[in-house]
Amino acid sequence: MPIEDIFSSKGRVRILRILVEIEELNISEIARRAGLNYTTTNQHLQALENAGLVRHKRFGRIRIFRFNEEDSRGKLIKKLIENWETNK
Amino acid sequence: MYHNSSVFKDENKLDINYVPPRLLHRKFQLNLLNQFFRFAIENPGKMTQRVLITGDVGTGKTVLSQHFGLEIAREAKKRGINLNYVHVNCRECKGSLFMILQRAILNFHPHFPKRGYSAEELLQTLMQILDEQNAYLILVIDELEALIQIGGSDPLYKLTRIQEDRLKAPQRFSLICILREPKYLDNLDHSTRSTLQRNIIHLEEYSTSQLQDILKDRVDLAFKYGTISTSTLHFIAELASSEGGDARYGIELLWRAGKYADASGLSEVSPECVRKAAVDVYPVIRKSVIFSLSFHEKLFLLGITRYFKHSEAAYLSMGAAEDAYEVVCEEYDEKKRGHTQLWKYVKKLSALGIIRTELSSVGQRGKTTYISLPGVPASDLEQELTKNLSTKKRRSNPHAN
Numbered sequence: 001m002p003i004e005d006i007f008s009s010k011g012r013v014r015i016l017r018i019l020v021e022i023e024e025l026n027i028s029e030i031a032r033r034a035g036l037n038y039t040t041t042n043q044h045l046q047a048l049e050n051a052g053l054v055r056h057k058r059f060g061r062i063r064i065f066r067f068n069e070e071d072s073r074g075k076l077i078k079k080l081i082e083n084w085e086t087n088k
Numbered sequence: 089m090y091h092n093s094s095v096f097k098d099e100n101k102l103d104i105n106y107v108p109p110r111l112l113h114r115k116f117q118l119n120l121l122n123q124f125f126r127f128a129i130e131n132p133g134k135m136t137q138r139v140l141i142t143g144d145v146g147t148g149k150t151v152l153s154q155h156f157g158l159e160i161a162r163e164a165k166k167r168g169i170n171l172n173y174v175h176v177n178c179r180e181c182k183g184s185l186f187m188i189l190q191r192a193i194l195n196f197h198p199h200f201p202k203r204g205y206s207a208e209e210l211l212q213t214l215m216q217i218l219d220e221q222n223a224y225l226i227l228v229i230d231e232l233e234a235l236i237q238i239g240g241s242d243p244l245y246k247l248t249r250i251q252e253d254r255l256k257a258p259q260r261f262s263l264i265c266i267l268r269e270p271k272y273l274d275n276l277d278h279s280t281r282s283t284l285q286r287n288i289i290h291l292e293e294y295s296t297s298q299l300q301d302i303l304k305d306r307v308d309l310a311f312k313y314g315t316i317s318t319s320t321l322h323f324i325a326e327l328a329s330s331e332g333g334d335a336r337y338g339i340e341l342l343w344r345a346g347k348y349a350d351a352s353g354l355s356e357v358s359p360e361c362v363r364k365a366a367v368d369v370y371p372v373i374r375k376s377v378i379f380s381l382s383f384h385e386k387l388f389l390l391g392i393t394r395y396f397k398h399s400e401a402a403y404l405s406m407g408a409a410e411d412a413y414e415v416v417c418e419e420y421d422e423k424k425r426g427h428t429q430l431w432k433y434v435k436k437l438s439a440l441g442i443i444r445t446e447l448s449s450v451g452q453r454g455k456t457t458y459i460s461l462p463g464v465p466a467s468d469l470e471q472e473l474t475k476n477l478s479t480k481k482r483r484s485n486p487h488a489n
Contacts, residue, residue: 024197025199026199028201029199059213060212061209062205062213
């Protein structure tokens with residue numbers, strides 16, 4: 001996924017910010033915090049997962065998402081957001 | 089009047105949730121607990137354990153378990169074992185297995201979703217988490233009465249048998265149950281009872297001299313030097329001893345006596361402060377218990393206490409309790425809750441030991457529940473509730489007169 005596709009979407013950036021702040025969350029809670037609906041959140045998360053930036057773990061019916069720290073780009077974006085948030 | 093000086097050095101040390109660094113007069117029981125769980129340090133994953141701790145109010149059940157938890161978690165960490173000690177109070181969890189398991193899971197995933205699945209799913213999830221993190225769990229279920237009263241045998245059966253489906257997998261889930269009255273175990277089915285009753289640690293009531301040692305320890309931590317004399321301490325220990333060796337009662341008495349000394353501007357806690365405090369502290373029902381009730385539960389209880397205050401009767405029928413509650417609701421300008429909800433309140437209050445319930449006897453037409461108030465004078469309870477409710481009212485409506 002080209003980088004502009006990630007950063008051009010407010011929703012995706014919001015989701016990434018939430019995951020930096022809370023570390024791991026389920027879709028409904030991410031949706032609630034991001035002010036998006038479930039389907040949109042799910043689509044964004046899928047896109048981010050396909051890009052290798054986030055990953056999920058399944059507990060029965062529940063999927064918990066978190067940043068993929070094994071991915072170098074994922075790590076860098078996380079750092080960028082952390083830096084951005086602390087130097088407001 | 090506000091005084092700058094206080095007899096307290098650190099009153100948090102008298103908090104109900106504080107775990108003191110030294111556990112007095114429970115060394116043997118602590119060693120026993122350590123023996124039961126030796127495998128968790130030496131051969132983790134090879135077996136699991138179930139232990140039952142019984143004993144009266146204020147005999148140190150919770151503090152014993154928490155002490156053990158701190159020690160074993162520290163030792164496990166030293167050896168690189170991911171052992172987790174999670175202490176859950178059933179009363180706070182309203183006797184729900186779901187909430188108990190949720191507390192355990194939140195220990196591993198603090199933002200785990202709070203609803204949307206069953207207790208069974210949650211139990212499976214917990215085991216999955218333990219497997220994935222190569223972790224071991226000692227789950228402590230405090231005030232087991234509430235769980236048995238609400239869920240019967242079922243929840244405990246599930247908890248004690250979860251390992252049996254996983255014979256070849258590492259054994260990760262151990263259980264400590266804390267119970268005040270062993271008679272509650274009679275409500276369990278035979279197999280659950282037998283799995284629980286294998287290892288029992290029973291705590292006897294503290295004697296006066298033991299209570300004095302315990303209180304002395306707390307005085308050193310919480311009070312300034314020389315503010316409580318030995319004779320005052322002995323007096324408190326004796327009072328606590330006469331309440332069935334209840335150390336918690338003694339500690340609460342200490343705190344309240346200290347507060348009275350502060351309020352009177354005294355530099356030392358006098359026996360008179362203790363006497364005043366003793367009138368205020370109910371041995372059976374703690375302020376924290378009343379505090380933990382919801383607003384309408386308090387209103388309902390207030391209705392009951394008012395009935396008993398003005399009546400010679402020993403019992404109150406469910407219908408009359410509802411009528412009394414309706415009057416209180418009117419007074420507090422609250423919309424009254426329905427019968428089913430009130431029925432739940434009755435069950436909860438009875439599980440907490442504040443009220444006692446009995447079914448109407450055979451031979452009478454229909455069936456109703458009779459409510460009685462054991463132990464605490466209705467007027468005292470009413471006073472406490474009114475005080476509690478007025479602060480709440482003021483807080484929620486700061487402009488109210």
